[in-house]
Each structure stands twice: as C-alpha cells, then as structure tokens.
Amino acid sequence: MTEFLKRTCARIVRRTRAAAHLARDVNAVVMIEVAFCVPILVLIGCGGIEYANLLLSGTRVNQIGLSAADNAARIAFGSNLSQPRVREIDINEVFAGVEEQSKGMNFKANGRVILSSVERNPDGGQWIHWQRCYGDLDVDSAYGPQGTGATGTTFPGVGVNASSGTAIMLVEVTYDYKSLLWGKWFQSRRIRETAAFLIREGRDLQGENNSGIFNPAPAATPSLCT
Template sequence: MHLTVPRVLRRLRANRRGVAMLEFALTLPIVVPIGMYAVELCNFGVRQLQLSQAALTLADNASRVGVDTNMATQQLREVDINEIVEGLRLQTRGLQLTTNGRVTISSLEMKDGEQWIHWQRCVGLKRGAGYDSTFGAEGAGGTSGTPFHGMGEGMRVKSPANSGVIFVEINYDYIPLISNYFVGTRKLQQVASFIVRDNREFGSGITNPAPAAGERMTCDRYTT
C-alpha cells in the first residue's frame, strides 16, 4: 500500500513502541553517575565508621591491658602493646590499615603539673606530615611554661593528675570503591581517647620483661 508522506508522519507520531527504551537511553548517562556517586558516598561513610570503631577499640584496649605486680598495680608491657595492635590488624583486615595508613598510640600523663606524652607506639607504612602524629611526639610537654597543653583539636584531651589517658590517632588514605572521580583523594583521620582504667604503674612506662617482645613498635619504625 502506498503511503503519502503526511500519512507516514502521522503514523510515526502515533507509534509508541520503544518509547520506554528511548527514555531509558536518554536518562542513563545521568542516572548511572548519580547512582555510582551515591554508592561511593555510602562506602566513604562506612570507612569513616570502621576507622572510628577501630580507634575506639584500640584506645579502650590499651587503657585496660597490663600485668599485675606485687604492689597491687598493673605494669604495661611491650607484649601487651603488640597483642592489641594484632587485634587492630584483625579488626581492620579489609581496610589494609597498616599499609595505607598510620596508627599512633600515646600515653598522655602529667609531669610537674604539665601535660606530657610519656610514650608512643606506632604501626603503619605511611610517613610524614598528615600521617605521623598531628598532636605531639613522645616527650612533648612536661616542663614549666610548655606550649603543649593536651592532645586533639578544639577542646583538648588532658590527663588528670596521678593517672593517664590513652590517645589513639589513625590517619588513613581512603581507597575508593569505584573511582577517585566521585570523592577525590581523601585522607581520613579518626581519634579516640580513654582514661586508664586500672592502677597502672606510670613511672616505668612500657616495660619488656620475660617473655620479652621481639619487636618494639616505636615511632621511628614504619612497618605493617
């Protein structure tokens, strides 16, 4: 049957086959990037939560561990630190935290009436500004007129007299689930602090009696 041009145009206008597919094709370049961005944001939030929980757990554990002494006090040992760090590795296995970040454990105490970082232990391969502790190095403070007044930002964490606070800092390079295009290159930071629970022997810091630890996680070392 011969159709004139106007009749062909009228039939084409009335034809609704393939409309949904056409609409899908037109919206696909918009919907897919939005969906991918939403997935990346969710992953970003989950990673922040995982790091926050890791920092809290590590600070909590470091504030509890130790071995009882004959003086009814607890003594913190290198093996205790190594054990809680191994727990951190297991908790964050999927994050590759010690490969892509740096963890610093600090014992914040008082010395001569001033805040003082008595000792620090670290783990992780990343180094330099933004990875090593942002809030002070081992030995900071402890003298009259020191500019060091605690750890953290804003309302700083401070140790009470005759006690101590375990302060944990995690700095981590965010690994995108899809692409850096959506959230860019991000460095995540989480901190946590717990006051020491038991009657810890603060004067000796961390000891290394038998069974001695073969590895001391001092902050001059960069290992996983």
C-alpha cells in the same frame, strides 16, 4: 503544468500521511527513553554506592580509634605485689586488635594508629611519656612526638588533662580512603579520628629506665613511631 501540480500535491499528501503515521507509531519509545536514562541512573547509583562506602569507612575508622584506646586503657599486667605494668607485648596486642578490626580496608598500607600515654610531668604540666605506632602511612601525631612537654607547663595537652599518678591513653587514627568505583575521578579522602580513655586502674608509670613501658624476656619488638 497541471500534471506537475498533481504529482507535487500527491507527494505532499503521501509525506503528510507518512508523517502522521510516524507520529502515531509508539514502537521502541521505551527503549529510546531507557537509552537516555540508564547512563544517568548508573552514575547516580555508583555515586550513592561510593558515598555509602565512604561513610562506612569513616565509621570503621572511628570504631578502630575507640576500641584501641579502650583496650590500651585496660592493660593491667602484674601481680598483687606490684602495680600493673604496660609491656611492649601488650601494646602489640592492642595493634593486633586494630589489624583484626580493619580487615578488608588495607589499613596497614593506607593508615596509621598513634598510641600516646599522656601523663603529668614533675612540674605539673602535661606530657607525652611514650608513643607507639601501627601502620605505614607517613603521618605524625597532631600533638607532638614522644617526650613532648617533659618539662615545664607550656605544652597545652590534648584537650583533657591527666591527673597525678594516672594516664590518658590517646589514640589518633588516620586513614587514606581509596575510591571504590571512581578511582580516576574521586580523589582519595583522608579520614582522621581521635579517641582518649583514662586508664582503668593505677599503673607503674615509670617503666624500664623511666620509659613508661616494660619489655621482659622474651622481649617483644617495640612498635616504634619511625
């Protein structure tokens, strides 16, 4: 019995010493801490990159809208013998600027720009005289299609009213943001921006057949909103 107690006490002493030695051993502690922290840091870092890319995309969409509206407001093709005219080719060049400005965003497939000419109708109300689009995203104008408000005064307009003899170039930009890193978990986000510019100088607002737009030879393909 005494021998058994001695052996038991010896084992307890050895185990106690081993536990004390293990408690003092700090080897690989940093590796263990890193193993726990790295996944969390990676998730936080990827989230920051994703959020920054979303903000950048929103800023680019905003700048696309402002630039397109400004460029459309500056269209002034013509001569000293007639008022400036808007041609289909001029509108297509505005959209070419959109395509150039949106490089790297796959904008044509995931976005749409709707350019509307808001004018005053013969009854004194606001109306969308003509409308052109760029991009394959299936969205409609928030203010209505071409011809909205052609008669009467019931159409509320677009927030700013066009005076007689002038027009407002209204641009609506819609873009479906696709996740950069978290495609399976971070759902696509739809970004919408609106910009409006008053035309820089008087125009021939009648156009061909009262369409508001001219298309002389060689004719350009209209960017219709289909």
